[in-house]
Amino acid sequence: MTTAYDLIVVGGGAAGLYLAISMQKFGFRVLLIEREASRIGGDCLNTGCVPSKSLLHIAHAVHAAKTASQFGLHVNGTLDYQKVAAYLDRTRHTIRQHENVDWLRAQGIAVVLGEASFVSRNAMEVNGTAYSAKRFVLATGSRAKPLQVPGIEHVKVYTNETLFSLQELPQRLLVVGGGAVAVEMSQAFRRLGATVTVVNQGKRLLEKDPPETAEVMQQRLEAEGIRCCHQSQVVAFPDPHTAVVKGPTGETEAISCEAVLVAIGRELNLEPLQLARGGIATEHGKIRLNAYLQTTNPRVFVSGDAAGQLQFTHAAELHGKLLLNNFFSPLKKKISYDNFSWVTYTDPQVATFGLPEAELQKRGVAYEKLVYDFAEFDRAVIEDYPWGKLVLFTSKSRYLFDNTTLLGGSIVAPVAGEMIQELITAKEAGLGTNTLFNKVYPYPSHSNATQQALTQRFLKGITPLIQKVMKGLY
Numbered sequence: 216m217t218t219a220y221d222l223i224v225v226g227g228g229a230a231g232l233y234l235a236i237s238m239q240k241f242g243f244r245v246l247l248i249e250r251e252a253s254r255i256g257g258d259c260l261n262t263g264c265v266p267s268k269s270l271l272h273i274a275h276a277v278h279a280a281k282t283a284s285q286f287g288l289h290v291n292g293t294l295d296y297q298k299v300a301a302y303l304d305r306t307r308h309t310i311r312q313h314e315n316v317d318w319l320r321a322q323g324i325a326v327v328l329g330e331a332s333f334v335s336r337n338a339m340e341v342n343g344t345a346y347s348a349k350r351f352v353l354a355t356g357s358r359a360k361p362l363q364v365p366g367i368e369h370v371k372v373y374t375n376e377t378l379f380s381l382q383e384l385p386q387r388l389l390v391v392g393g394g395a396v397a398v399e400m401s402q403a404f405r406r407l408g409a410t411v412t413v414v415n416q417g418k419r420l421l422e423k424d425p426p427e428t429a430e431v432m433q434q435r436l437e438a439e440g441i442r443c444c445h446q447s448q449v450v451a452f453p454d455p456h457t458a459v460v461k462g463p464t465g466e467t468e469a470i471s472c473e474a475v476l477v478a479i480g481r482e483l484n485l486e487p488l489q490l491a492r493g494g495i496a497t498e499h500g501k502i503r504l505n506a507y508l509q510t511t512n513p514r515v516f517v518s519g520d521a522a523g524q525l526q527f528t529h530a531a532e533l534h535g536k537l538l539l540n541n542f543f544s545p546l547k548k549k550i551s552y553d554n555f556s557w558v559t560y561t562d563p564q565v566a567t568f569g570l571p572e573a574e575l576q577k578r579g580v581a582y583e584k585l586v587y588d589f590a591e592f593d594r595a596v597i598e599d600y601p602w603g604k605l606v607l608f609t610s611k612s613r614y615l616f617d618n619t620t621l622l623g624g625s626i627v628a629p630v631a632g633e634m635i636q637e638l639i640t641a642k643e644a645g646l647g648t649n650t651l652f653n654k655v656y657p658y659p660s661h662s663n664a665t666q667q668a669l670t671q672r673f674l675k676g677i678t679p680l681i682q683k684v685m686k687g688l689y
């Protein structure tokens with residue numbers, strides 16, 4: 216057995232890198248074990264956030280060029296998909312300059328390449344060598360859930376692992392799923408010129424987001440020519456270019472497709488870890504965790520997608536921050552997603568923060584729901600997004616100037632992901648709605664929509680009695 220480390224981190228994705236780099240900076244001996252050198256950066260860098268957002272960036276540029284004809288600028292020509300693919304490689308390559316094995320070793324982190332598995336409660340093995348440590352963090356991530364449908368073996372099937380190495384645009388793409396991957400990639404490929412059909416088992420798109428904002432997103436996708444079939448499933452591929460889809464009432468339809476993108480959620484990368492040998496219990500296909508992201512072996516913790524909770528790069532950061540706090544502070548923190556947020560980077564973006572309405576109801580929180588449509592919001596008129604919407608949950612307003620608490624909400628707008636930032640900060644800092652209501656926004660900022668929503672509520676609260684009192688004061 217090799218010398219003991221302070222910490223062994225398994226997995227070199229967002230979750231593993233965050234902890235390995237932080238602990239090394241604090242002066243600890245860290246060993247990072249990653250399956251393959253080319254996987255450093257994990258899904259986010261290689262097969263997730265970075266290539267998908269790069270693709271969306273190109274798709275939005277192409278769309279802007281095509282729609283400029285309404286202002287008299289007629290753009291024509293054909294897309295060179297190899298240039299698109301080269302751009303996806305370029306952005307990843309640039310980020311890899313500071314996310315690679317040599318760079319990590321230069322920082323002082325020991326890196327071993329190979330698949331890690333437990334040999335005992337305090338040691339793991341890679342390629343026949345055992346390594347022990349005081350603590351372990353499992354950050355082994357997840358992979359796309361496979362679609363099991365008869366005939367699929369004859370079809371061109373892509374997941375996020377293969378989609379971003381395409382060298383040619385598929386002309387007719389069937390997207391299976393209705394979550395963030397399906398929605399983002401449907402729009403990207405539609406804008407690049409493919410015919411896109413979405414087949415989703417769920418009742419609607421983006422089920423983590425409130426129905427009000429997700430519905431606007433669906434309308435925008437449909438306006439671009441994307442067909443969405445909900446409560447539907449692919450039941451067979453009778454030939455490589457046909458999917459038989461069963462709809463909500465049991466009827467079937469043959470949909471022509473050249474390629475299929477499977478985006479139906481994730482499976483956890485746990486099998487090779489030999490968890491039982493490490494004294495780590497599992498339940499329902501996940502690692503059994505307490506509120507501190509600690510396994511049944513107290514020296515082993517889990518971070519990122521592998522925890523089987525919310526699966527985002529910034530969830531990995533949340534987990535990493537919690538683990539670092541708990542490694543050092545006597546005041547241990549429990550995992551909570553009450554202040555969590557996410558953004559679907561389509562055009563428009565859908566950005567959601569805080570507690571969802573169902574959770575507010577479950578917890579018996581007395582809340583108020585503000586829904587603000589952007590039809591008369593100046594910036595939305597200027598930039599042509601009158602269909603934009605803001606949903607805000609606050610504590611109940613008891614009187615006109617009540618400083619209500621921000622509980623959660625969602626925005627659908629072209630830059631919703633930026634507009635939501637001040638709401639996230641305000642909620643985290645415990646600032647009430649009065650801070651946003653009283654703030655003076657530079658005109659005409661997109662973020663001012665929040666103040667417009669609060670103003671609408673304020674104006675509704677001016678009763679005849681209040682008017683009478685004000686007249687007296689005046």
Ligand SMILES: Cc1cc2nc3c(=O)[nH]c(=O)nc-3n(C[C@H](O)[C@H](O)[C@H](O)COP(=O)(O)OP(=O)(O)OC[C@H]3O[C@@H](n4cnc5c(N)ncnc54)[C@H](O)[C@@H]3O)c2cc1C
Nearest residue numbers: 226228229230250257258259263331356519520526527528
């Ligand atoms: C298409 C797509 C787009 C996305 N876009 C966004 C986005 O815009 N924003 C966002 O926040 N999130 C996004 N996500 C989610 C995000 O990519 C993940 O939540 C994040 O990458 C998870 O990081 P992780 O470190 O937990 O796991 P991973 O990135 O999966 O890393 C795990 C690593 O562990 C290694 N490994 C596994 N098992 C072993 C083993 N036994 N031994 C050694 N090494 C092992 C793997 O090789 C891998 O490199 C997206 C996901 C997809 C699929």
Ligand SMILES: NC(=O)c1ccc[n+]([C@@H]2O[C@H](COP(=O)([O-])OP(=O)(O)OC[C@H]3O[C@@H](n4cnc5c(N)ncnc54)[C@H](O)[C@@H]3O)[C@@H](O)[C@H]2O)c1
Nearest residue numbers: 392393394395396397415416417478479480526558559560
């Ligand atoms: N912008 C972002 O932050 C971003 C972008 C992409 C992915 N992600 C994250 O990556 C993870 C994976 O995303 P995802 O979209 O694959 O999963 P998801 O869990 O978000 O959505 C899965 C979708 O597939 C549908 N589905 C499940 N089984 C099906 C079947 N057999 N046939 C048809 N539809 C089926 C579900 O109804 C659901 O709509 C998520 O946690 C997501 O949050 C984040």
